[in-house]
Amino acid sequence: MYRYDPRNSPFRMLRYLPRLPARAESKVKRLVRRCVDGRKIIRGYYDLYDIPLQFLGYFDVPQRSDPYLPGGGGVPTLFDELERRGIPYRLWDYRTPESRSLDELLDSIGKDRRFLFLYTAELDALMHRAGVLHADVGAKLRQYEKAIGALVQKSRRSGEDVLMYVFSDHGMTDVRNTIDVEGAIEQCGVRLGRDYMAFFDATMARFWVSGIARDAIIGVLDEIEGGRILADRELQALGCLFEDRSYGELIFAADPGTMIVPSFMGRERMAAMHGYDPNDASSKACLFTNDPACPLPHSIMEFKQLLLDAAGRSG
C-alpha cells in the first residue's frame, strides 16, 4: 500500500512535526485522514495503520485512484473496459456491508444488468482475527454456500444462462511465530529515521539505506530466523524488481507463518496472515465456476481478461 516517495507524499508536511505523545499522534492522524479524504487526494482504499507520524511523510500511496470507479486513471480496470464495450454492469465493493450486497446481488439476477460483481473482505477479516481453521470460518463458508446456492437457483428459474465465478485474491496461513525486525536492528545501534528509512509491513521489511548502516542491517537480517533477504533475481522472477526501487532497495521477506510484530501495520499479532511467498502452498487462491469453457488462470493478472471474455460470450 506504501512506497518511498518523500517528494510526492501527500503527508510530506508531517516530516516537520516534532515527535508527539501517542494520544496526540492518533488525534493528528484523524485530522490528516480528514484532510486527505476531504480534498480527495486519495480516492481508493488506504489505511494509516500504525505508521509513525514522523515517517509517514516519506511514503506515498501508489493507488491514488479508486479501481471501483470508472476512469480512475492509470491502468484501465475491468469496469473501464465494461463501460467501453457498453456492457451494463453493477458492482458492490467494500463500502457496502456484505449481507446487504448479497441481498441486492440476488435481487439483481434476471434484471437488466449483464455483469454483476460483488467484492467482500469479510472472510479475510475473520480469518485474520480467528485463524484459518476456526469454527467461525466454517460457519462463514456455509453462509456463502447458502447465498451462492440461492443465486444458482434464481438464475436457473430466470431461464438465463448465468455464468458464475467465485474467487479469492490470495490464500492465508496461521501465524505460528513473530519477529521484531526493528527491535533487532536497534539493538546494534542503528536507528530508524536517523541512519536508515524502512517500511515495516506485517510480512516484509523494506529498506532504503546505504553505507555502513546498510552493512549492519544486512548482518542483523541474516541472523534473524523466520525470514530472509530477497535477491534481485528472485524479485525479478516474482515481477517486483522495480527500477526506481521505490518499494525497497533491500527487501526482507518473512517466512510463511511468521509475522513481523510490531510493524507499521499494527502492534498486535494476528491469528492468520497473508502476503507471503506466492509459491507457498498457503498462498494459493481459489476459483469456482460453473463455466465449462473457463480457462485455468495461472496468475491473478489473468482474471480481468477471463471475466471480460466471459462477459463477451454470455452476451
Ligand SMILES: [Zn+2]
Ligand atoms: Zn487481509
